[in-house]
Amino acid sequence: MTNDTSNLELWPIGNCQVSGLIDEAAGLVWGCVPRVDGDPVFCALINGDRQDVGVWRFELEGQVSAVQRYERNTPILITRLEADDGSAVEITDFCPRFERSGRMYRPVAFTRVVRPVAGAPRLKVQLRPMHDYGAEKASSTNGTNHVRYLVGEQAMRLSTDAPVGYVLEGRAYRVESDQHFFLGPDEPFSGNLRAVVRDMEALTRKYWQLWVRGLATPLEWQDEVIRCAITLKLCQHEETGAIVAALTTSIPEAPGSARNWDYRYCWIRDSYYTVQALNRLGALDVLEKYLAYLRNIVDAAKGGQIQPLYSVMGDAHLHESEAKSLEGYRGMGPVRIGNAAYQQVQYDCYGQIVLPTAQAFFDQRLLRLADERDFASLEQVGELAWQKHDQPDAGLWEFRTRREVHTYSAVMCWAACDRLENVARWLNMPERAAYWGERATAIRARIDAQAWVDNDNGDPHYGASFETDYLDASLLQLAELRFLPPDDPKFVSTLTAVERDLRRGDHMLRYAKEDDFGAPETAFNICTFWLIDALARSGRRDEARKLFSTMLGHKTRSGLLSEDTDIETGELWGNFPQTYSLVGVINCAGLLSESWSTVR
Template sequence: MAGSVSGVKPDLELWPIGNCQVSGLIDERAGLVWGCVPRVDGDPVFCSLLNGRSQDVGVWRFELEGQVSATQRYERNSPILITRLEAEDGSAVEIFDFCPRFERNGRMYRPVAFTRIVRPVSGAPRMRVVLRPMRDYGTSVAETTNGTNHIRYLVGSQVMRLSTDSPVGYILEQRPFRVESDQHFFLGPDEPFSGNVRGEVRRMHSNTRKYWQLWVRGLATPLEWQDEVIRAAITLKLCQHEETGAIVASLTTSIPEAPNTERNWDYRYCWIRDSYYTIQALNRLGALDVMEKYLGYLRNIVDSAKGGQIQPLYSVMGVAELNEATAPYLAGYRDMGPVRIGNAAYKQVQHDCYGQIVLPTAQGFFDKRLIRMADEGDFESLEQVGEMAWKMHDQPDAGLWEFRTREEVHTYSAVMSWAACDRLANVASYLGKSDRAELWQERADMIRSTIEKHAWKGDGDNGHYGATFETDYLDASLLQMVELHYIDSDDTRFQATFEAIEKALRRGPHMLRYAKEDDFGLPETAFNICTFWLIEALHLAHRDEEARELFCTMLNHRTKSGLLSEDMDFETGELWGNFPQTYSLVGIINCAELLSKSWDTVR
């Protein structure tokens, strides 16, 4: 529940809604507590999640008089949320929350809009509407003007208009009123609402539900854990900014990785690494629409780089500079500031990104389901990325964990560079370019030799791979060597490395990303994707019973909305970090695919 008034503390029991243009998070009291406009990295006009001053600003909430309970669920196979509020006298309402998304006039209709329907379902409910968006990252409450059936909110440089058939005066004065019929609310662009609000909003609801249920019907889900996989897949799609194809790491900023650590980061941007894993997971389900859009985004990034260094992250519009600042008027999650805007990691050198561009793009040459398959021109551009992978494979970088004060040659980055050259060789061979195939295979072989020489710590087969060329400490990313096809799971070197990682980094059913001090001290929480990597490794080690048990444990840690954040307290199980986290949702999909019984078992 959002806000800090009367002892109520925010938590991550949040329910995402969205339409691939805007998104929002609804808390357990039907409050829209986080939502940015005009897109995910914009101004959070709904920001009470990070506002320690009051739960009555930066929020859109429906408050039922005498409320005693609230229950929530999504409409089947959709991100349309239904919240039921019940009062002590037995009266009740249901609130339907969604952002419109459906095809209209030959294109996708996904406005910068939040839509809500309040439906009385029992008794004579009395309700108060608290709608107080803010501007400029919590600097002030938005000013209003109003007409007969609308209210205009000045939020920064733009204006949003609430069109409604609910009494405008009651909303402006936050005065309770009796709900005797369905109330419809459309908060969107500052333009006259076309058509009857009641009829249009209901059509939007029906069409949005139909869109999502048809999209889910196209997913190739595993037999087991279908509900869990579907919810993760829908939420991953919500993390794509469809206009450009970018995929953000999370919908939020500055939820701490651990209490009072200042490990507060803005994740509303497109990390090349995180997006690679998202695409990989959705491809396994057959959701090619997300990949097609993302490949277009990558082509623009590659063109802009002009054969030079590629950053680890960009804005959803492809902007390179993401200068990091703080929002002084927002106290932070549970008053644990700072609230950061932007992310200085864009200045870092992270060489794994070259492989994470090549790998998904390479599929575009082979996958005949795609509307636009990659061609020889794309191969020439991709070779420029490969040149950077080759050039940088043995050079220090900040690594995938984005250390801010040190650089080393990270094994994961080197393996990703190997993968880039290896896949380019495959593509060149497919295109009949034998000379280029030979070149890229030679480079892949030379990178492998370098990795084996510098990353293996030990004599012969006695030892393990280290996280960096310079040291023998371990991190969980080494478990990805099998996934990247660098090494087989039955190779004694991988088995020895897994044994060492499990001993050093496992904390009961959880996995740390590393146990070494970083810029902020020792890690205090487990990194959820690393726990899923542990589950994958257990499966590869033929410890399936243990893997399934651990997977079910992780599923039990999900929020009521069926989702996960980035981190978890490995002692209490409390979720921390930005929410929902694409990495963590990828883990749910990948592990379900690995561990599920075959569909053949029910035929």
């Protein structure tokens, strides 16, 4: 059974080294090696109608249904396939992750277990990895119990107790006992495959359930928050601590829009929001690893400009090109590799480095507390925020053909100076506190003078930039960032203006003004969550809860969201799963939930 049309009903698996997306019929249709920004050996998701290559699928003869679920509090996926004769199998998908020999075992490996659960199921295995971004099929050699695939310069080995000949030929056969598939490093599988894979499954389950047990979830919407938290953790490349914006590339923001971007990189902005959300749940392991990544980024910059994004390994050059061999999601190319936004200047990144790093000075739970040396390094970032707060940039929406002094960027530069003042006071450095306090005050005054639009039609508000009075949804963040209290008349009037201009029913545009690709066609999900946040903070709690419930109704069956939503149909578009959107679920749930004290 193959899908004629790709969709975003996808189920992520992963182990913070590699990740994969499983479709509605248990097909592994997206997965890169040796890490998230690597070559997609499974690329059927973005290969148009070519669903027969770049895929690993189990096809049940006479299949009539597929039902999927995650094992509770884990990213271990169970798919039940049933046939018209009543026969059925269950497929378990996971990437091993557990502590072994004093370190985390997270191999470049995908593990799949097929279990017959009813009747006499007949199954066909379709395993056809590609390499060089869909340009060539992986060549293979095999032995009695393994198949070796050459994917570019890297080899992967499938170890299995299924009939290797049937697997290679894609021939249907009866499944009479559990069968185990481990596609991983090109080395002989050590130990009894059945026993070892089952042990891996149990240890992986235990790891994730213990990790979830440490989360401080809100009373309401616990399942939704837990699923988003697990998935955000899967978006971290543990080796370096980098957090990618999404697991995919080139899922268009709207049909045929060519707004197809590669999001498999670490945006300083997106990562700030991710660690902020996970911090609220107490997931400090993600923060600690990300702070190490940030320290390396700041060190490498040597006091110079910091880019808006880097590779997960910290590489600065992310040359943007197109994969000519892949047709794109539903045939809507281009498929892009790399992201030219690395060449842009986006000055909000300075605040987004300071804000999460500041926590390391205060939070006694951390294994490594920041000290005066870290403060001195962070002051270099603050100096850049001061220098650039009133300079034009591409802004958080990454305009490619124009620059303005964006209010959001300026506010983030203010936040950098404001938080440095707080840290200096904590470290008992009054002269440095006064220094940064003066700079924060000066930036605030500049924003009020340049961004506030006090027009004649009784519609005063902050504008999206110093040069014009148009609006964008980032202005909803003024309260959350503590630039203004939520009951401040300036915030309330700005909220009114933004909602009037950018709200479309139950959705929010990021902006309505035409950009490099024309007018936006879909709602940007994080902006809707920012609206929910602003409504709740400004006293419109019931309205916020209703809108939040509506947004949760757009989740995939896996409990997740992509970047964008079609305003008319509710269909999801954009890269998946999108960290921004998952952050929105976590933050709004925490803000809107009833207190645990109500049930104690």
